Amino acid sequence: MTESTQAPNEFLRNEVCRIGKSLFERGYVHGSTGNISVRVPAEQGGGFLITPTDACLGFLEADTLAWVNEQGQQISGERASKTLALHRRIYACVPNAGCVVHTHSSYLVDLTLRGVWHPDDIVPPLTPYYVMKVGHVPLIPYFLPGDAQVAEHLAQRVAQYQARGLTLRAVMCDRLGPQVWGATPAAAMATLEELEETAKLWLRGHCTAQPLSEAAIQALRETFKASW
Numbered sequence: 001m002t003e004s005t006q007a008p009n010e011f012l013r014n015e016v017c018r019i020g021k022s023l024f025e026r027g028y029v030h031g032s033t034g035n036i037s038v039r040v041p042a043e044q045g046g047g048f049l050i051t052p053t054d055a056c057l058g059f060l061e062a063d064t065l066a067w068v069n070e071q072g073q074q075i076s077g078e079r080a081s082k083t084l085a086l087h088r089r090i091y092a093c094v095p096n097a098g099c100v101v102h103t104h105s106s107y108l109v110d111l112t113l114r115g116v117w118h119p120d121d122i123v124p125p126l127t128p129y130y131v132m133k134v135g136h137v138p139l140i141p142y143f144l145p146g147d148a149q150v151a152e153h154l155a156q157r158v159a160q161y162q163a164r165g166l167t168l169r170a171v172m173c174d175r176l177g178p179q180v181w182g183a184t185p186a187a188a189m190a191t192l193e194e195l196e197e198t199a200k201l202w203l204r205g206h207c208t209a210q211p212l213s214e215a216a217i218q219a220l221r222e223t224f225k226a227s228w
Contacts, residue, residue, distance in 0.1 A: 008040045008049055013062035016049060019185045023103060024058025028196065032056050033104040034177070035081040038185060039091055046070060050087060052078035082146040089151040090181055093158040094168075097181040099188040104177040107199040112139070112174045114203070122172045123202045124211035125228065130198045131217055132226045134191055135169055136161065142174040154179065167227040170195055 016036050023029050034057050037050035047069040051060060055078070066080035072088055074080060081087075087100045108122075116122040119139045125131045140153045154171055161168040169191050170180040178195060182188035202209065212220075220226040 008044045008067060010062065012038050012040065012044075012049060013065055015185045016051065016065060017060040017062050019099075019101070019189050020051065020057030020060045023101075023189065023192075024056065028105050028192065029057045029103045035083050035087075035102050036099070036185070037081075037084070037087040038099045039097065040067070045075075047075065048084075048087065048091070049077075050080050050084055053081050055081075085148060086146075086151045086154070086179065089155055090158075090179065093155050094181055096183055098183045099185040100179065100181045101185070101188045101192055102177060102179050103192060103196075105192070105196045105199075107196055107203055108172060108178055109175060110203060111199045112172065114207070116172070117202070117207070123198050124209070125217060126198055126201055126209055126211060128212070128216075128220055130194055131212065131220050131228050132224050133194045134198070135167060135227045137170045137172055137178070137195060138168075140171050140173045142176070145176065 016038055020036055032054045035051045036057065037048050040047050040049060047067060049065045049067055051057065052064060052066050064078045066077040067075045068080055068084065069075055072084055083102060090100050091097055111122060116139050117124050120136060122137050122139055138157050140150055143149050150173060157171055158168050169182065170178050172178050178192060180188050180192045180195065182191055217228050221228060
């Protein structure tokens, strides 16, 4: 088939641009930092759409998004972000992930500079919606941007949490920013927002706020099926 008959539909492309513009305008990303990808359904050609390398998420153009196949080989668009390999690893580890969002959100990066709460939980479970909508967020050690070792560490973390029957929706890369995933772009963005806002609360309170009690967390598990 020709490229035009295989190309991912307009909705997916526009959704990536919409999410990117929203994140940029609200300060979750700046300059050419961050990237977004989505899984393309098989009936639309399969593979992934990902923002181009060095693209500003606030000014994305739908027809320039990089489209790659399952093996990461480029089909169309501008050159794919250097984090493509990491995004593909997330999709392989998390079959129900439909979108991956990476930002350099300032409160979260600030948090790693000051010291996270715990390597397995970068912030404590401060609010019920953090427990329900985000869950555990482990820290990935610092590596150069694009280093393949990040993908290995991330895959290990996902497997560890899956073995405990827990859902992992994000990890935090030391000094760089979060990698967040969800079933849709809107879901991934909502998780990122809750994560960044919780980091903001934690830092504004000088990292002294008390976490929710185990009894409170258990109630969230029983009532809302929270994965904690």
